[in-house]
Amino acid sequence: MDTPPLYRQLAAHYLDAIRAGALQPGDKLPSLRSLMRQHNISLSTALQLCRNMESEGWVEARDRSGYFVKRPRRLAIAAMDEPATDVAPDPAQYVGIHSKVSDFVARRRQGEVRIDFSSARGAPELYPGEALRASMMRLLRQKPALLTTATPSRSLNPLREAAARRGLRVGMTLSPQEVLTTNGCIEALNLALRAVAQPGDTVAVESPTFYGLLQVLESLGMRALEIPTSPQTGLSIEALEMALGAYDNIKAVVTVPHLQNPLGSVMPDAHKERLVALCERHGIALIEDDTYSELLDTDTPPRAIKSWDRTGNVIHCASLHKILAPGMRLGWISAGRWQSRVEMLKFTQSRSNEELSQGAVGDYMNTGDYDRHLRRLRERLRQQREQTADAIAAHFPAGTRLNYPPGGLQLWVELPDRLSSMTVFDRALRERIFVAPGTLFSNSSRFDHYLRINCGWPITEPIQAALRRLGEIVGECAAVQRKAA
Amino acid sequence: MDTPPLYRQLAAHYLDAIRAGALQPGDKLPSLRSLMRQHNISLSTALQLCRNMESEGWVEARDRSGYFVKRPRRLAIAAMDEPATDVAPDPAQYVGIHSKVSDFVARRRQGEVRIDFSSARGAPELYPGEALRASMMRLLRQKPALLTTATPSRSLNPLREAAARRGLRVGMTLSPQEVLTTNGCIEALNLALRAVAQPGDTVAVESPTFYGLLQVLESLGMRALEIPTSPQTGLSIEALEMALGAYDNIKAVVTVPHLQNPLGSVMPDAHKERLVALCERHGIALIEDDTYSELLDTDTPPRAIKSWDRTGNVIHCASLHKILAPGMRLGWISAGRWQSRVEMLKFTQSRSNEELSQGAVGDYMNTGDYDRHLRRLRERLRQQREQTADAIAAHFPAGTRLNYPPGGLQLWVELPDRLSSMTVFDRALRERIFVAPGTLFSNSSRFDHYLRINCGWPITEPIQAALRRLGEIVGECAAVQRKAA
Ligand SMILES: Cc1ncc(COP(=O)(O)O)c(C=O)c1O
Ligand SMILES: Cc1ncc(COP(=O)(O)O)c(C=O)c1O
Numbered sequence: 001m002d003t004p005p006l007y008r009q010l011a012a013h014y015l016d017a018i019r020a021g022a023l024q025p026g027d028k029l030p031s032l033r034s035l036m037r038q039h040n041i042s043l044s045t046a047l048q049l050c051r052n053m054e055s056e057g058w059v060e061a062r063d064r065s066g067y068f069v070k071r072p073r074r075l076a077i078a079a080m081d082e083p084a085t086d087v088a089p090d091p092a093q094y095v096g097i098h099s100k101v102s103d104f105v106a107r108r109r110q111g112e113v114r115i116d117f118s119s120a121r122g123a124p125e126l127y128p129g130e131a132l133r134a135s136m137m138r139l140l141r142q143k144p145a146l147l148t149t150a151t152p153s154r155s156l157n158p159l160r161e162a163a164a165r166r167g168l169r170v171g172m173t174l175s176p177q178e179v180l181t182t183n184g185c186i187e188a189l190n191l192a193l194r195a196v197a198q199p200g201d202t203v204a205v206e207s208p209t210f211y212g213l214l215q216v217l218e219s220l221g222m223r224a225l226e227i228p229t230s231p232q233t234g235l236s237i238e239a240l241e242m243a244l245g246a247y248d249n250i251k252a253v254v255t256v257p258h259l260q261n262p263l264g265s266v267m268p269d270a271h272k273e274r275l276v277a278l279c280e281r282h283g284i285a286l287i288e289d290d291t292y293s294e295l296l297d298t299d300t301p302p303r304a305i306k307s308w309d310r311t312g313n314v315i316h317c318a319s320l321h322k323i324l325a326p327g328m329r330l331g332w333i334s335a336g337r338w339q340s341r342v343e344m345l346k347f348t349q350s351r352s353n354e355e356l357s358q359g360a361v362g363d364y365m366n367t368g369d370y371d372r373h374l375r376r377l378r379e380r381l382r383q384q385r386e387q388t389a390d391a392i393a394a395h396f397p398a399g400t401r402l403n404y405p406p407g408g409l410q411l412w413v414e415l416p417d418r419l420s421s422m423t424v425f426d427r428a429l430r431e432r433i434f435v436a437p438g439t440l441f442s443n444s445s446r447f448d449h450y451l452r453i454n455c456g457w458p459i460t461e462p463i464q465a466a467l468r469r470l471g472e473i474v475g476e477c478a479a480v481q482r483k484a485a
Numbered sequence: 486m487d488t489p490p491l492y493r494q495l496a497a498h499y500l501d502a503i504r505a506g507a508l509q510p511g512d513k514l515p516s517l518r519s520l521m522r523q524h525n526i527s528l529s530t531a532l533q534l535c536r537n538m539e540s541e542g543w544v545e546a547r548d549r550s551g552y553f554v555k556r557p558r559r560l561a562i563a564a565m566d567e568p569a570t571d572v573a574p575d576p577a578q579y580v581g582i583h584s585k586v587s588d589f590v591a592r593r594r595q596g597e598v599r600i601d602f603s604s605a606r607g608a609p610e611l612y613p614g615e616a617l618r619a620s621m622m623r624l625l626r627q628k629p630a631l632l633t634t635a636t637p638s639r640s641l642n643p644l645r646e647a648a649a650r651r652g653l654r655v656g657m658t659l660s661p662q663e664v665l666t667t668n669g670c671i672e673a674l675n676l677a678l679r680a681v682a683q684p685g686d687t688v689a690v691e692s693p694t695f696y697g698l699l700q701v702l703e704s705l706g707m708r709a710l711e712i713p714t715s716p717q718t719g720l721s722i723e724a725l726e727m728a729l730g731a732y733d734n735i736k737a738v739v740t741v742p743h744l745q746n747p748l749g750s751v752m753p754d755a756h757k758e759r760l761v762a763l764c765e766r767h768g769i770a771l772i773e774d775d776t777y778s779e780l781l782d783t784d785t786p787p788r789a790i791k792s793w794d795r796t797g798n799v800i801h802c803a804s805l806h807k808i809l810a811p812g813m814r815l816g817w818i819s820a821g822r823w824q825s826r827v828e829m830l831k832f833t834q835s836r837s838n839e840e841l842s843q844g845a846v847g848d849y850m851n852t853g854d855y856d857r858h859l860r861r862l863r864e865r866l867r868q869q870r871e872q873t874a875d876a877i878a879a880h881f882p883a884g885t886r887l888n889y890p891p892g893g894l895q896l897w898v899e900l901p902d903r904l905s906s907m908t909v910f911d912r913a914l915r916e917r918i919f920v921a922p923g924t925l926f927s928n929s930s931r932f933d934h935y936l937r938i939n940c941g942w943p944i945t946e947p948i949q950a951a952l953r954r955l956g957e958i959v960g961e962c963a964a965v966q967r968k969a970a
Contacts (some may be wrong), residue, residue: 098829119635127633133625136632140618147621148612150604150811183668183835190834194704199684212833219833221683326635329839344583348697348704349675350668350835354814354842
């Protein structure tokens with residue numbers, strides 16, 4: 001991996017100080033002269049350092065007197081309310097999300113999208129494409145018959161080993177045999193749900209939740225029971241407990257404990273522990289979707305829910321799609337007491353995954369490069385999130401709300417005056433800007449005045465301009481709505 | 486591709502003459518001297534030619550007088566009876582095959598298998614591993630960001646194009662957009678069945694059929710109605726017609742028209758046409774599993790059932806697993822009027838397949854090398870099947886029956902005296918020889934006295950010895966059974 005230039009290393013150092021509060025908004029950065037002396041750098045490097053911090057919005061130049069720490073704009077934006085958790089949940093419903101989703105996909109296809117804020121994806125350059133490619137070429141050279149030899153089911157490989165080993169870091173003790181590779185987390189979720197529930201059964205999900213999960217439930221003929229979910233702490237355990245009291249036939253709970261999609265919430269460890277106990281007590285399966293954990297901005301990785309599991313009641317699902325290789329379909333599942341049923345379902349559904357991709361990716365994950373990549377990815381995403389949030393704070397009208405998440409690829413934005421996200425979606429699409437309207441994230445209309453904004457791409461000038469324009473569009477739509485009222 | 490040595494080319498020439506009947510059993514091959522003169526070859530080449538034909542069992546040396554065409558032993562073995570088709574079928578049943586299959590898998594795992602006749606697979610060296618690998622490396626070099634760029638759903642690629650183009654050869658006019666790549670044929674069958682039927686519904690299948698299909702039905706909670714199937718002409722259209730009259734709730738028929746697994750039967754075109762009309766008339770979906778068509782020994786490829794489809798009622802499923810790349814999970818589906826439902830189910834089940842494998846394989850399929858590979862593969866498999874069938878004829882006891890199929894990877898063997906294939910399986914396993922007992926190929930016990938023998942591996946001395954030993958084991962088991970009776 002390239003080491004960043006000196007001025008960026010120093011910028012990171014000052015940023016840490018700002019984040020830690022050692023440098024507060026209004027404080028002055030050391031002068032150019034003292035920067036040069038303190039770090040033993042040239043004037044041009046000191047200048048680059050200051051200008052870089054300025055261009056990223058951390059400091060501002062006040063003429064002749066130096067650079068001063070700015071208050072990030074995003075701090076000015078109000079946080080969202082917590083959901084009410086003491087009300088009876090909506091009854092469980094068969095999901096009707098496909099038609100909504102197809103409608104969006106079809107609309108997008110009609111025109112060429114210029115700027116896409118709608119997906120939950122990182123830019124290719126955020127991922128170690130070169131190293132993965134080299135790993136794959138190496139494996140192809142080492143094992144010339146790989147593509148023409150049928151994969152024995154149950155064979156071990158570097159990916160299953162890497163996944164098991166990394167599980168240890170988050171408190172899961174799994175053997176590689178207990179980690180089954182899947183075609184992404186979505187296949188893992190399918191297998192988990194098919195293992196524990198039947199068509200007609202009810203599955204408790206977070207509200208809002210990512211529409212991929214709702215689509216899976218719909219396609220399997222299962223009912224979704226939406227449980228209020230905090231933008232801060234995720235799934236409400238109280239609300240779930242109430243629902244379990246009120247409804248029979250709940251067979252499973254699906255939760256994304258870290259950087260929930262779309263909220264970005266992170267479940268505290270105490271909640272995870274209670275959740276495990278609650279599900280066990282009620283005899284319902286707990287399905288943990290771990291897609292985003294590695295994107296959390298923290299030095300100690302968060303404990304997996306499954307680390308509290310003592311009875312095999314937690315099914316852990318994971319993916320490399322957002323954290324390592326968006327062009328590959330690799331995820332895995334550890335299904336506790338449903339392991340052999342899940343193995344059988346995987347075999348009947350798609351057979352074992354190919355050895356090549358598992359070997360190439362697993363080899364990479366078993367090097368120190370993987371952690372270095374993840375650190376760099378988190379840092380880049382943090383910058384992109386900050387810039388996006390700052391732009392939203394700057395350009396969206398008053399009344400817009402935002403919970404700034406501690407990691408991940410996206411921001412969840414509440415529009416002012418309960419403005420319809422569909423109205424905004426339609427207006428933005430006319431200018432070839434694509435956003436994900438909140439209506440996609442629930443079977444109800446509860447989130448119709450939200451947008452999900454992807455921050456996976458480096459914030460270039462066209463993206464800045466699109467965010468500005470989006471803010472104006474929201475403002476215009478809100479004005480029209482106020483007039484009509 | 487290597488050109489075979491001269492003596493093998495000449496052997497192929499004489500073999501063709503034997504097959505075409507120009508040289509009959511008992512006829513004399515030209516003398517060494519005339520071979521030398523006729524083909525302008527050395528004595529040693531002429532000798533190699535004769536010895537090669539002798540070792541492959543085509544000719545025998547009678548001392549001093551030359552080489553004479555032998556009657557292939559396999560021609561001595563009796564063919565199987567046709568199934569009765571004028572009896573009411575068994576009622577549709579929920580499938581209970583997993584426990585049988587898991588039992589086998591578990592047993593095999595207990596010891597190290599020495600010779601495996603149980604799978605339906607070709608040896609890696611039968612496939613163009615080097616060319617596929619080169620194609621993949623080329624693509625990795627050309628598109629450095631392939632592994633780190635998310636695959637847009639619906640994007641076209643060389644595999645979808647190749648599949649559509651090759652469909653034309655067998656009478657299907659499909660655009661690449663109508664060919665959806667899947668994780669092998671097994672995923673295609675899952676999608677097809679999920680699209681046209683619900684849990685509890687009945688699906689008509691061939692009897693016997695491959696256990697993979699029975700497992701899919703079981704895992705989807707669907708019922709199988711087994712339709713008598715001819716070892717020669719495949720699914721009995723009369724029997725199906727009777728069943729359609731007798732049972733409601735049949736939602737689909739699944740058929741393998743060419744080289745049915747395990748029978749090796751080939752459905753005549755007239756039957757295909759009637760089948761299409763019958764299914765249409767009854768409003769039930771027709772699912773065509775095209776896994777083995779390319780292995781049929783014929784110069785003109787057989788017409789796909791879907792080529793008669795005028796209303797979108799036929800779903801075509803295919804795979805490269807047996808014909809091109811056993812180490813990859815690549816198949817496809819063209820689902821007629823269920824296409825958009827199948828696309829949705831594919832998206833929710835596993836998302837789009839990776840671009841890399843589709844690109845690499847599609848590029849290869851779009852060259853002339855692909856057809857050359859297929860011709861060579863068919864030729865090699867033909868030899869292996871012939872040698873295996875000859876060994877069975879030589880070593881299995883009288884009363885053994887066999888239908889010699891016109892292509893493919895396997896032989897379906899009827900044991901004498903209705904001998905239990907489980908008894909044979911157990912005995913053979915003790916000597917670390919693994920066979921697939923007939924009981925795996927039906928939900929009934931109708932095929933308990935059959936074995937499926939894989940011919941995918943070059944017939945080496947250990948394989949010859951194992952076939953001999955297997956014949957002895959069958960003889961011993963039959964003797965024990967006769968004594969007990
Ligand atoms: C929470 C969550 N789970 C699962 C998935 C699907 O992941 P994969 O691409 O690995 O199938 C996504 C993708 O958007 C997601 O956001
Ligand atoms: C008739 C038939 N269909 C489908 C399959 C599964 O094929 P794939 O490996 O492409 O999923 C097999 C494999 O044994 C088969 O014999």
